[in-house]
Amino acid sequence: xxxxxxxxEQWRAKGERVAIATVVATRKSAPRPVGAKLAISESGEMCGxxxxxxxxxxxxxxxQEVLAGGEPRLLSYGISDDEALGVGLPxxxxxxxxxxxxx
Amino acid sequence: xxxxxxxxxxxxTDEHAVLFTVIEGPGRGDKLLVLLDRDEVVGDGPDGLVExxxxxxxxxxxxxxxxxxxxxxxxxxxxxxxxxxxxxxEALCAAARAIGWHTTCVDARAAFATRERIPSAHELVVAWxxxxxxxxxxxxxxxxxxxxxxxxFDVPTLAAxxxxxxxxxxxxxxxxxxxxxxxxxxxxxxxxxxxxxxxxPTGLDIGAETPPEQALSILTEALAVRAxxxxxxLRTAGHRIHVES
Numbered sequence: 001x002x003x004x005x006x007x008x009e010q011w012r013a014k015g016e017r018v019a020i021a022t023v024v025a026t027r028k029s030a031p032r033p034v035g036a037k038l039a040i041s042e043s044g045e046m047c048g049x050x051x052x053x054x055x056x057x058x059x060x061x062x063x064q065e066v067l068a069g070g071e072p073r074l075l076s077y078g079i080s081d082d083e084a085l086g087v088g089l090p091x092x093x094x095x096x097x098x099x100x101x102x103x
Numbered sequence: 104x105x106x107x108x109x110x111x112x113x114x115x116t117d118e119h120a121v122l123f124t125v126i127e128g129p130g131r132g133d134k135l136l137v138l139l140d141r142d143e144v145v146g147d148g149p150d151g152l153v154e155x156x157x158x159x160x161x162x163x164x165x166x167x168x169x170x171x172x173x174x175x176x177x178x179x180x181x182x183x184x185x186x187x188x189x190x191x192x193e194a195l196c197a198a199a200r201a202i203g204w205h206t207t208c209v210d211a212r213a214a215f216a217t218r219e220r221i222p223s224a225h226e227l228v229v230a231w232x233x234x235x236x237x238x239x240x241x242x243x244x245x246x247x248x249x250x251x252x253x254x255x256f257d258v259p260t261l262a263a264x265x266x267x268x269x270x271x272x273x274x275x276x277x278x279x280x281x282x283x284x285x286x287x288x289x290x291x292x293x294x295x296x297x298x299x300x301x302x303x304p305t306g307l308d309i310g311a312e313t314p315p316e317q318a319l320s321i322l323t324e325a326l327a328v329r330a331x332x333x334x335x336x337l338r339t340a341g342h343r344i345h346v347e348s
Binding site: 005025103 | 105107110113114115124126127132161162163164173175177
């Protein structure tokens with residue numbers, strides 16, 4: 001939380017709602033440890049990370065749904081499939097990410 | 104004040120707290136923030152979690168009735184207390200600071216314990232160890248390393264460290280020095296079991312010669328001890344590189 005608190009406070013001061021994505025579990029190797037966070041503002045600003053950039057795009061789509069009134073959700077990412085643009089972790093690890101609105 | 108406001112406020116401090124979030128099952132998204140230093144609880148999470156909070160040491164998911172709950176730990180960074188304001192003390196404080204630790208350097212000699220000599224210590228305490236440890240609490244998040252090469256500092260430092268919950272106790276010095284200190288600590292009533300907590304000579308065997316190299320050797324050993332890892336090459340490790348959670 002320390003790594004994102006300053007940005008989150010700035011966004012909230014502007015009246016924006018904020019979603020937080022947190023790595024809650026990792027299996028095998030994973031780029032970021034449990035507890036790593038990505039914060040996303042309503043206007044699409046971001047800070048922090050939940051992976052080495054591999055799954056952030058997909059997490060942001062879910063964060064926007066959550067900001068638009070969607071339920072908080074648990075996402076799981078594993079090894080990427082053969083599709084070049086498939087969402088996954090090239091390192092072969094697996095992570096679970098919880099996405100919620102901060103309120 | 105909402106839970107979010109309270110959480111952001113907490114993130115600016117080093118207070119101990121545990122944040123529980125229901126991630127699966129009934130009440131998904133419910134949160135409970137347990138502020139351990141002030142007996143305060145904020146939020147709407149399920150019953151029965153507050154009692155668990157004091158024992159939770161690392162971020163992980165736990166099963167709780169029909170739900171799965173993610174517990175996130177808040178608290179101060181590890182603290183390094185170095186006794187003996189020598190060159191290696193500065194190098195050790197600098198290295199520990201670089202990985203986010205809080206650093207304290209203790210020396211009774213005012214000419215040694217100066218800002219100019221030890222600029223990387225967050226806190227400089229000019230006092231004998233017995234007095235210094237009245238002001239500097241040694242808890243389970245503390246690593247204590249004595250670099251003084253002087254029994255007047257080293258023996259009381261080790262005695263205080265062994266009476267504390269410090270996660271790492273390191274002592275510089277040759278094997279002969281270690282043996283002499285050991286006799287003195289045994290004479291003070293410590294047992295062999297107590298003394299087995301002392302990492303002396305302190306540090307991993309990486310061929311460190313200069314103060315910055317010694318600092319790396321000592322700090323990596325302290326990190327390994329904290330993580331319960333052997334400090335051996337990853338290439339030879341049979342287990343996973345990252346801790347599973």
